[in-house]
Amino acid sequence: MNIELLKNKTVLVTGGAGFIGSNLCETLLSNNIKTICLDNFATGKRKNIIPFTEDKNFKLIEGDIRNLNDCQNACDGIDYILHQAALGSVPRSINDPITTNDVNVSGFLNMLVAARDAKVKRFVYAASSSTYGDHEALPKVEGTIGKPLSPYAITKYVNELYADIFNKTYGLDTIGLRYFNVFGKRQDPNGAYAAVIPKFVQQLMNHESPIINGDGSYSRDFTYIDNVVQMNIRALTTKNELALNTIYNVAYGERTTLLELAVLLKTYLSEFDSAIKNLEIKHRDNRIGDIPHSLASINKAKKLLNYQPQFDISSGLKEAVSWYYKNI
Ligand code: NAD
Numbered sequence: 001m002n003i004e005l006l007k008n009k010t011v012l013v014t015g016g017a018g019f020i021g022s023n024l025c026e027t028l029l030s031n032n033i034k035t036i037c038l039d040n041f042a043t044g045k046r047k048n049i050i051p052f053t054e055d056k057n058f059k060l061i062e063g064d065i066r067n068l069n070d071c072q073n074a075c076d077g078i079d080y081i082l083h084q085a086a087l088g089s090v091p092r093s094i095n096d097p098i099t100t101n102d103v104n105v106s107g108f109l110n111m112l113v114a115a116r117d118a119k120v121k122r123f124v125y126a127a128s129s130s131t132y133g134d135h136e137a138l139p140k141v142e143g144t145i146g147k148p149l150s151p152y153a154i155t156k157y158v159n160e161l162y163a164d165i166f167n168k169t170y171g172l173d174t175i176g177l178r179y180f181n182v183f184g185k186r187q188d189p190n191g192a193y194a195a196v197i198p199k200f201v202q203q204l205m206n207h208e209s210p211i212i213n214g215d216g217s218y219s220r221d222f223t224y225i226d227n228v229v230q231m232n233i234r235a236l237t238t239k240n241e242l243a244l245n246t247i248y249n250v251a252y253g254e255r256t257t258l259l260e261l262a263v264l265l266k267t268y269l270s271e272f273d274s275a276i277k278n279l280e281i282k283h284r285d286n287r288i289g290d291i292p293h294s295l296a297s298i299n300k301a302k303k304l305l306n307y308q309p310q311f312d313i314s315s316g317l318k319e320a321v322s323w324y325y326k327n328i
Contacts, residue, residue: 001230001306003031005237010034012078012120014065014111015085017044019187020126020179022052023225024082024232029055038074039085040064042103048186065107071114078118080236083111083125086155089193090130093152094288104155105162112166120172124235125163127176127247128156129221129294138255139297142178142247149291160247167245175235176247177228180296184225184316185323197222197317200262201324204269204276214286216259219293221251224316227309234305243304251296252309252316264314268321 011028015021016037021044028035029052037049038061052058063070065085075081086104087093093100108125115123130153135146148154163174181195189198200210231250238244256264262281270277301307311319 001233002237003033003233006031006033006080009079010036010077011080011082011236012036012038012074013082013084014038014074015044015083017041017046017049018084019184020182020225020228021082021084022048022186023184023229024084025049025052025058027229027233029057032057035059036061036074036078038063038065038070042087043188045188065110066102068110068113071110072117075114075118075120079121081111081115081120081123082232082236083108083123086126088152090150090152090290091287092193093150093155097151100151101155104152105158108159109162112162112172116166116170116172122236122244123163123172123174124232125159125174125176127160127178128153129178129180129249129251129296131157131160131178132291132294134291138293139253139295140249141297142249142300164245173244175244177231177235177250178247179228180221180223180249180251180294182223182225182228184320185327189324189328196258196261197265197320198324200265201269201321202328204265204279205273205324205328207275207279209280209282210262210265211282211284212258212262213284213290214258215283216262216281217257218286218290219255219257219295221253221255221295222261222313222316223251224311224313224319226311226316227252230310231301231305231307234307238305240304248301248305249296249298250301251298252312253296253298254313255293255295256313264317265321268318269325272321272325
C-alpha cells in the first residue's frame with residue numbers, strides 16, 4: 001500500500017465525522033496528508049473528529065451533500081475524494097425512503113458533478129453488499145447481482161450506475177467499494193438504526209441480553225475497519241489502469257453466524273467483566289429486508305489491488321471490544 005503517493009495531495013472525505021469516514025481521516029492525517037472533511041452531522045459525531053481539529057492538515061467543512069454549492073465548495077482544490085456520506089441502514093430506508101434517496105442518490109449525483117467540475121483525479125465511493133439483493137449464490141462475486149431488497153439497496157446500486165456513466169461520459173475515474181458489514185472503533189452503538197456489533201457490545205456492557213433477529217443462523221462477512229481503510233488507500237493510489245472504473249467487494253472473505261458473533265462478543269467482553277459470561281442471548285422475529293447470508297469473494301480486490309486483509313473476525317472483534325470498553 002503506497003500511501004506516500006498522497007503526499008502533497010489533498011483528500012476530501014465526505015461523511016468524515018462518521019464511523020468509516022473518521023477512521024479514513026485518522027489514517028490520512030497520521031500520514032501527514034491534507035484532509036478535508038465534509039459532513040452535516042446527520043449521523044456523524046463531533047467527538048469523532050475533535051482529535052483531528054488540532055492538526056494543521058485537517059479542515060472541517062460543515063455542509064450537506066444535498067446542496068450542490070456545498071459540494072462545489074468542498075471540492076475546490078481537491079485531488080482525491082473518498083465519498084462516504086450517506087444515510088445507512090436498511091430499516092431507516094424502509095421507514096423514510098424519500099430522505100434516504102435524497103441523500104444517497106441526489107447527494108451522490110451532486111458530488112459526482114462537483115468532482116467532475118473540479119477535475120478531481122479519482123472518486124472512490126462507499127458502495128454496499130446490499131446490492132447483491134436476492135441473489136442467493138455464495139460467495140458474492142462482483143459481476144453477478146440480484147434484485148434489491150430495500151430502498152437503501154436501490155440507492156447504493158444507483159450510485160454504481162451513476163459512477164459508471166460519469167466515467168464513460170465525462171472521463172471521471174471512479175472506484176466503488178462494496179462494503180460488507182464493517183465494524184470497529186467509533187461505530188455508533190446508539191439509536192434505532194445501530195449496527196449489530198456495537199449494539200450487542202453496548203447491551204452486554206450494560207448487562208442486558210443481546211437480542212438476535214431470528215434463530216441466529218443468518219450469517220455475515222463481518223469486516224474490520226482497518227481492512228476497509230486499506231482498500232480505500234489502495235483504491236486511491238493504484239497505478240493499475242485495469243483496476244479503475246469498476247467495483248470491488250470489501251470484506252474478509254469468511255462468514256460468521258449471528259449466534260457465533262454473540263458468543264464471541266460475550267467471550268471477549270468477559271475478559272473485562274466476568275459477569276458478562278452469564279448473560280443469556282435472546283431471540284425475536286427476523287427483520288424485513290434482511291438477507292439470510294452474506295459472504296464475499298475478495299479475489300478481485302486481491303488480484304487487481306493487492307488487497308491483503310490483516311484482521312479476521314476474531315482479531316478485529318478483540319480490537320473493537322477493547323476500544324468500546326475504554327470509550328463507552
Ligand atoms: P455513518 O452514519 O457513521 O457515517 C455517514 C456519515 O455521513 C455521517 O458522518 C453523516 O453525518 C454523514 N452524512 C449523512 N448525510 C449527509 C449529508 N446529507 N451531507 C453530508 N454528510 C452527511 O455510517 P458509516 O457506517 O461510516 O458508513 C459510511 C458509508 O459506508 C456510507 O455510504 C454507507 O452507506 C456505507 N456502508 C457502510 C457499511 C457498514 O457496515 N458500516 C456497509 C456498507 C456500506
